[in-house]
Amino acid sequence: MRPLSLALALGLGCLTACQPAATPAATPPASTAAENTAMAERVARYAEVTLSADLSHLSEGDRQAVGLLIDAGQIIDGLFWQQVWGDRQDLLARTNDPATARYIDINYGPWDLLDGDKPFVDGIGQRPAGAGFYPADMTREEFAAAELPGKDSQYTLLRRDDAGKLVVVPYSVAYKAELEQVAALLRQAAGVASTPSFAHYLRLRADALLSDDYQASDMAWMDMKDSPIDVVIGPIESYQDRLFGTKTAFEAFVLVKDIAWSQKLARFAQHLPALQRGLPVDAKYKAEMPGTDADLNAYFAVYYGGDANAGAKTIAINLPNDEQVQLAKGSRRLQLENSMRAKFDTIMATIAAELIAPAQMQHVTFDAFFENVMFHEVAHGLGIKNTLDGQGTVRQALGELYSAYEEGKADILGLYMISALGDMGELDKTKRMDNYVTFLAGIFRSVRFGASSAHGQANMVAFNYLAQAGAFSRDEQGHYAVDFDRMEKAVNDLSARILMLQGDGDRAGAQALLDSHGQIGTDLAADLARIEKAGIPVDIVLRQGRSELGL
Secondary structure (H helix, E strand, O other), rough: OOOOOHHHHHHHHHHOOOOOOOOOOOOOOOOOOOHHHHHHHHHHOOEEEEEEOOOOOHHHHHHHHHHHHHHHHHHHHHHHHHHHOOOOOHHHHHOHHHHHHHHHHHHHOOOOOOOOOOOOOOOOOOOOOOOOOOOOOHHHHHHHHHHOOOOOOOOOEEEEEOOOOEEEEEEHOOOOOHHHHHHHHOOOOOOOHOOOHHHHHHHHHHHHHHOOOHHHHHHHHHOOOOOOEEEEEEEOOOOOOOOOOOOOOEEEEEEEHHHHHHHHHHHHHHHHHHHHHOOOHHHHHHOOOOOOOOEEEEEEEEEEEHHHHHOOOOOOOEEEEHHHHHHHHHOOOEEHHHHHHHHHHHHHHHHHHHHHHHHHHHHOOOOHHHHHHHHHHHHHHOOOEEEOOOEEHHHHHHHHHHHHHHHHHHHHHHHHHHHHHHHHOOOOOOHHHHHHHHHHHHHHHHHOOOOOOOHHHHHHHHHHHHHHOOOOOEOOOOOOOOHHHHHHHHHHHHHHHHHHHHHHHHHHHHHHHHHHHHHOOHHHHHHHHHHHHHHOEEEEEEEOOHHOOOO
């Protein structure tokens, strides 16, 4: 490793490595009226909604903490820009069209996250698979040959020194100034928060941001059960690293707990061991037992930052990702109730009216949508984390395919769990058709995010697999109807297929299934075009911050 001062210089000097070689013109070229209209139409694909919540039940200290956490999240938002592009202002200077500038901000860069990462700014090339985590000219072979401690860490960047050789730069070094500001704000929030366990977590998270060691703070977050507010902050998901699926991107969620809904959800966590034992695979693929401390809660999201805010917005959280923490304590599943309701009312119901057979529209309900999303998150904790051959984790074995398969597993196991809980008397089994039809309508909603994303790939595999199994049919008018019995069998079959691919660490098999089932077919493309022509938004974009909360 190079001396720390050099590593710091390398880290800060090369954070724009993902930018294409094109140099912005001194004066951006004037856009035509047609181009401006086209960009305005892209912006209109996102329905603007306000994130708000009733804070009247919070203590004054917790209200102050919410504001401080939003401030911290805004700094994290800037760090994400550095990871996926570089200098935001430099990019905005390449256009004089307000709609293009707005779309740049929605996408955190010049690549359309809803259209396979195609560039929409003049002079911009293809998005680098490794985003800004690696030098743009680095090859897989060069990376493999480099003997550099920490190169595979989730919390390091790869850069070049003055001689052109690869060096490793920890996040805590590359982003030192900003992370010190975030850590200070977390400690301030800890000083005013009403719940000691939450304050303890905030202090450990502040330490983690400056050390790149997140496990202790993840453990503390798992132990934190009774706080009326929450925050998820730091480098979390690896979706942005499409080269190796390793490097994590900065994001932040600031949340206010819905106490009433959370109490309704609490009872499901106790059934995780039984649900694991009932998975439709051989015993060896379910020998790992999830922790029983996992909990389910509903929240109002009041701030999204960084990776969480780029393009399509998540409506539920399942964390932590650390496999050791999951095995020791399970995971927490946070349902973002206000975001979920906004997407259902604004997007999901109107898509269903366009594509679901009229006779089955009664089965498209918000309650089923809420359950499907909730059990998707619960299902992340089921299955297997380490391959059966003892060679490491499923994440390591599947590499860049891991995210797509983990999301696919969660989608399909969520339906399996709803069926199992219905048989156990924990859910109303007479409404299972609601879950199936709403799940199908949900695929039409989420596949519009683009087949290049992990969620998009997972949805396409599920859609095509279920279609080939006869789980649903499409009539001449382009309306889809679910076959209950075939859907139930296909759900179990696909669950087993994915669990076995993960447990075997079968990367070749995983790639083959993705190649054969991961594409949008002709009929579906035509149906998605109908949705587009109808002007139905693809996702939501947020008005958020202190002002929306009266802070």
